[in-house]
Amino acid sequence: MIRQRGRDLRLRQIERKPAVMLVNNLIKDLLKFLKENEGHSFFRDVSVFTSGSYYELVKINKPNEFDIMLKLKTPQLTWMALEDYNGLFYRVSLCRSTRSEIRSFLLEDERTISSSKVIKEMQRLVHKFMNTHQGLNRVNSPAVTLAFKKHKDDDIELSVDIVPALEVSQGWPEAARSGLDIDKWLGKKARRKFVSRPVYFVPKRPKWRKLSDHEKESWRISFSHIEKEMIMFHGNKKTCCETKPNECCRKLCLRLLKCLFEGLKNTYPKELEPLCSYHGKTAFFHNLSQRFEDSLWTPGQLSHCFMRLLVDFEHAAQIGSLPHFFIPQFNLFSPASFPKRSLLFLANSLREQRELGLPLLRAPSPTPALCCTPPLQLQSEEISQQQVTLRKNDTKAFVICIMIFTCLCINLATIFTESDLLRLYVNIYVYFLTNFQIN
Ligand SMILES: [Zn+2]
Numbered sequence: 529m530i531r532q533r534g535r536d537l538r539l540r541q542i543e544r545k546p547a548v549m550l551v552n553n554l555i556k557d558l559l560k561f562l563k564e565n566e567g568h569s570f571f572r573d574v575s576v577f578t579s580g581s582y583y584e585l586v587k588i589n590k591p592n593e594f595d596i597m598l599k600l601k602t603p604q605l606t607w608m609a610l611e612d613y614n615g616l617f618y619r620v621s622l623c624r625s626t627r628s629e630i631r632s633f634l635l636e637d638e639r640t641i642s643s644s645k646v647i648k649e650m651q652r653l654v655h656k657f658m659n660t661h662q663g664l665n666r667v668n669s670p671a672v673t674l675a676f677k678k679h680k681d682d683d684i685e686l687s688v689d690i691v692p693a694l695e696v697s698q699g700w701p702e703a704a705r706s707g708l709d710i711d712k713w714l715g716k717k718a719r720r721k722f723v724s725r726p727v728y729f730v731p732k733r734p735k736w737r738k739l740s741d742h743e744k745e746s747w748r749i750s751f752s753h754i755e756k757e758m759i760m761f762h763g764n765k766k767t768c769c770e771t772k773p774n775e776c777c778r779k780l781c782l783r784l785l786k787c788l789f790e791g792l793k794n795t796y797p798k799e800l801e802p803l804c805s806y807h808g809k810t811a812f813f814h815n816l817s818q819r820f821e822d823s824l825w826t827p828g829q830l831s832h833c834f835m836r837l838l839v840d841f842e843h844a845a846q847i848g849s850l851p852h853f854f855i856p857q858f859n860l861f862s863p864a865s866f867p868k869r870s871l872l873f874l875a876n877s878l879r880e881q882r883e884l885g886l887p888l889l890r891a892p893s894p895t896p897a898l899c900c901t902p903p904l905q906l907q908s909e910e911i912s913q914q915q916v917t918l919r920k921n922d923t924k925a926f927v928i929c930i931m932i933f934t935c936l937c938i939n940l941a942t943i944f945t946e947s948d949l950l951r952l953y954v955n956i957y958v959y960f961l962t963n964f965q966i967n
Pocket of ligand 1: 762763768769774775776777778
């Protein structure tokens with residue numbers, strides 16, 4: 529079943545190609561619009577951060593959802609980690625005061641960059657852009673979403689989450705320096721290469737608690753450019769997935785996990801609200817850095833690898849510990865980031881899924897019918913199917929027993945009567961019986 533689901537997901541990947549082209553064109557138009565825009569020139573100089581095949585699947589069952597980062601040009605930045613967040617959220621400021629366009633997005637101290645002002649302006653610009661394009665527009669905080677249709681009558685809607693990002697090129701914050709445990713998996717050289725890359729701040733606030741004014745203007749550190757690269761070039765050896773014989777099942781395992789998450793979230797939207805695909809991605813990276821050898825991930829081992837990943841994730845939920853892959857001090861399952869009640873619910877529903885044979889992974893997409901069907905009912909259906917099969921097998925065995933018994937009786941009769949004709953009949957009968965049994 530896991531392998532079959534993996535094959536379905538591969539096909540879906542191919543179906544996405546026309547959508548990717550459409551999104552690429554739309555982004556090109558958006559950049560042109562921003563460049564020619566008469567308002568704040570701060571957004572005139574943006575550049576796209578993700579493009580072409582680098583698009584990451586945000587949602588598996590909704591392959592028309594995309595995620596894109598727009599890099600904003602800023603003067604040199606300085607940052608301060610927010611207390612209680614172990615290096616995930618920051619207050620980001622300019623090193624020195626400036627007269628450039630960014631001034632309109634600063635707080636009263638004229639140094640700190642306001643994340644809420646940046647989002648607001650991004651939303652305004654995207655809204656304006658959408659008015660010049662056919663389709664509909666929906667705005668989602670913190671990312672700004674472009675939602676549109678190719679043709680007016682199309683059922684399929686494409687949506688692109690646009691995330692503005694600030695680039696920091698003068699080294700990683702302290703908290704991130706001890707993370708990224710990839711020495712055994714991708715090698716020390718790769719780690720050095722990644723650490724020399726810039727990091728980004730995106731206007732995302734902490735969740736699940738009442739925020740102070742400071743926290744409302746905070747930025748979250750993002751390593752998504754490195755994450756994308758690690759997923760693309762994921763092999764212990766450079767040859768991994770280069771040719772058919774060197775294929776592995778790592779990416780498919782992540783997609784299957786995301787698929788299960790979507791099923792879970794569709795079934796229990798309220799209880800599992802804090803769960804997001806980043807939890808799965810983090811568990812996946814930890815898994816890859818521990819099981820680093822390519823030989824452990826051959827396509828034939830897909831089911832085994834996926835179950836290992838799932839069991840590891842379930843264990844992390846049980847003990848309430850999922851360290852951020854780049855900032856190990858930040859626990860994504862700490863009570864402040866993932867409410868305890870939801871975590872307990874998650875651990876229980878993962879166990880239930882595993883024990884019932886992953887019913888949520890079984891359906892090609894989480895249809896409404898599945899959402900309304902409690903997993904226990906699925907289990908009873910499975911059991912009754914098994915019972916039917918057992919009954920059929922019992923009848924078959926009974927018929928064969930009767931035939932063997934008859935054969936023995938006739939054999940005994942031939943010994944007593946010593947009739948050659950009867951013996952011939954018996955041999956023909958045995959011949960047909962053997963064939964019947966084989967069939
Ligand atoms: Zn591979």
